[in-house]
Amino acid sequence: MAAPINDFVKAYAHSGTARFHMPGHKGRKFHGLEALDITEIRGADYLFDAKGIIGDSERQTAAAFGSARTLYSTEGSSLCIKTMMGIVHRCRRSEGRRMTVAAPRNVHKAFINACILLDIDVVWVYPEKSCRSLCSGGVSAEDIEKAVCGRDIDCVYITSPDYLGFISDIRAISALCRSMDIPLVCDNAHGAYLAFLEEDLHPLALGADMCCDSAHKTLPCYTGGAYLHISKDAPAAFSECSKEMMSLFASTSPSYLILQSLDLCSDYLTRSFRQDLRCAAARTALCKKRLSEMGFSIVGEEPCKITVCAADTGLSGDKLGDLLREKGVEPEYTDEGYTVLMTSPFNTEEDFAALERAMSSVPIDSAAAFAPDLIPRAERCLPIRQAALSPSEPVPTDLAAGRICAMTVTCCQPSVPIAVSGERINDDIVKLLKKYGIISINAVK
Ligand SMILES: Cc1ncc(COP(=O)(O)O)c(C=O)c1O
Numbered sequence: 001m002a003a004p005i006n007d008f009v010k011a012y013a014h015s016g017t018a019r020f021h022m023p024g025h026k027g028r029k030f031h032g033l034e035a036l037d038i039t040e041i042r043g044a045d046y047l048f049d050a051k052g053i054i055g056d057s058e059r060q061t062a063a064a065f066g067s068a069r070t071l072y073s074t075e076g077s078s079l080c081i082k083t084m085m086g087i088v089h090r091c092r093r094s095e096g097r098r099m100t101v102a103a104p105r106n107v108h109k110a111f112i113n114a115c116i117l118l119d120i121d122v123v124w125v126y127p128e129k130s131c132r133s134l135c136s137g138g139v140s141a142e143d144i145e146k147a148v149c150g151r152d153i154d155c156v157y158i159t160s161p162d163y164l165g166f167i168s169d170i171r172a173i174s175a176l177c178r179s180m181d182i183p184l185v186c187d188n189a190h191g192a193y194l195a196f197l198e199e200d201l202h203p204l205a206l207g208a209d210m211c212c213d214s215a216h217k218t219l220p221c222y223t224g225g226a227y228l229h230i231s232k233d234a235p236a237a238f239s240e241c242s243k244e245m246m247s248l249f250a251s252t253s254p255s256y257l258i259l260q261s262l263d264l265c266s267d268y269l270t271r272s273f274r275q276d277l278r279c280a281a282a283r284t285a286l287c288k289k290r291l292s293e294m295g296f297s298i299v300g301e302e303p304c305k306i307t308v309c310a311a312d313t314g315l316s317g318d319k320l321g322d323l324l325r326e327k328g329v330e331p332e333y334t335d336e337g338y339t340v341l342m343t344s345p346f347n348t349e350e351d352f353a354a355l356e357r358a359m360s361s362v363p364i365d366s367a368a369a370f371a372p373d374l375i376p377r378a379e380r381c382l383p384i385r386q387a388a389l390s391p392s393e394p395v396p397t398d399l400a401a402g403r404i405c406a407m408t409v410t411c412c413q414p415s416v417p418i419a420v421s422g423e424r425i426n427d428d429i430v431k432l433l434k435k436y437g438i439i440s441i442n443a444v445k
Pocket residue numbers: 075076077078079108110159162163187189190214224226414
């Protein structure tokens with residue numbers, strides 16, 4: 001019973017059953033995977049009432065991560081983030097006022113969507129020290145303490161690791177949250193694998209009450225596969241309402257292809273993954289060392305992410321990305337300052353060699369200095385939900401200063417907000433919008 005969902009679907013695919021149920025392909029070849037693409041038929045369990053093979057597989061994964069409960073998502077961490085906010089909303093201590101969350105500004109757009117759907121207010125936490133990039137929160141436990149002090153806060157929400165591979169001091173932040181009896185929720189979309197390192201760096205191990213992992217980002221799972229983990233130290237009510245909350249935001253047609261990949265992955269996590277990850281982390285560390293020796297500035301703490309601060313070498317991260325593509329290497333992300341590459345046990349020695357070869361031919365001119373992004377700060381004029389759902393009109397970015405942002409504007413990847421619904425656009429925000437190539441925004445009428 002190591003992979004119960006896979007076992008069921010494979011047996012069904014070979015059974016020759018006449019399929020008078022969804023999906024429309026009836027298991028016949030069209031794209032290639034149809035035989036294994038089923039729906040919630042008898043015996044296949046229900047994702048939101050998981051008492052059979054899905055429940056068994058989820059429990060196996062919970063044991064692998066040491067959680068009280070792990071829920072599968074076939075709609076990424078995006079669904080898990082809305083679900084986590086729904087759970088906090090359902091279980092929070094003081095009703096009668098709008099739920100309020102303290103969060104560094106580098107949240108993913110799914111968090112803002114949750115704020116719109118659940119009418120949540122946010123107290124943005126800004127770093128004391130200057131921050132490297134819009135994608136990096138850069139806040140310490142002290143920054144959070146200052147922001148939370150004297151306010152009614154229902155939860156602290158952090159993104160760690162961030163898109164550049166920086167890991168927050170979750171141990172210190174969770175100790176602070178526990179001392180104030182405030183749950184800590186972590187967007188760990190990039191860090192599913194952290195639980196399987198020699199030193200467990202997963203947010204649950206460091207004290208977070210809940211977190212989401214995009215299994216598809218760092219583990220061998222199909223795109224869309226994710227986990228929502230609830231800690232053994234979190235209130236029992238979090239687990240109790242979790243499926244109901246996820247079903248509030250989710251499709252009623254979960255992809256069984258994604259469920260099968262989560263299921264197989266769960267089996268792999270309990271077998272050779274630790275050993276494979278140790279090798280991948282060691283090879284990534286060697287690659288980082290070689291790139292440093294070539295003169296590149298490598299930043300971030302994540303063992304399976306290589307973030308090159310391209311600006312330190314007189315190049316833009318986007319330009320470095322183009323140079324890599326010319327040599328057959330596709331990075332995960334580039335922007336003005338950085339080029340980000342993600343590794344996993346499924347990268348081969350040839351992949352690393354191709355990357356190192358391509359980087360060795362990049363011209364380096366360390367004279368150019370790197371100018372960090374401004375982290376946007378703006379006057380909040382309307383609640384997020386009210387602004388997002390208000391009548392709005394498109395306004396050219398050049399004319400937007402002074403207007404109130406209607407729908408939150410994010411840079412297209414990694415979907416971090418530049419202007420949040422309800423904020424008055426100021427000159428700094430206009431500057432950032434232009435930097436990210438955004439020529440028009442929706443303003444409240
Ligand atoms: C930090 C962060 N959180 C959440 C998400 C959303 O994850 P998913 O694509 O699994 O829905 C992303 C996606 O890139 C992300 O980078």
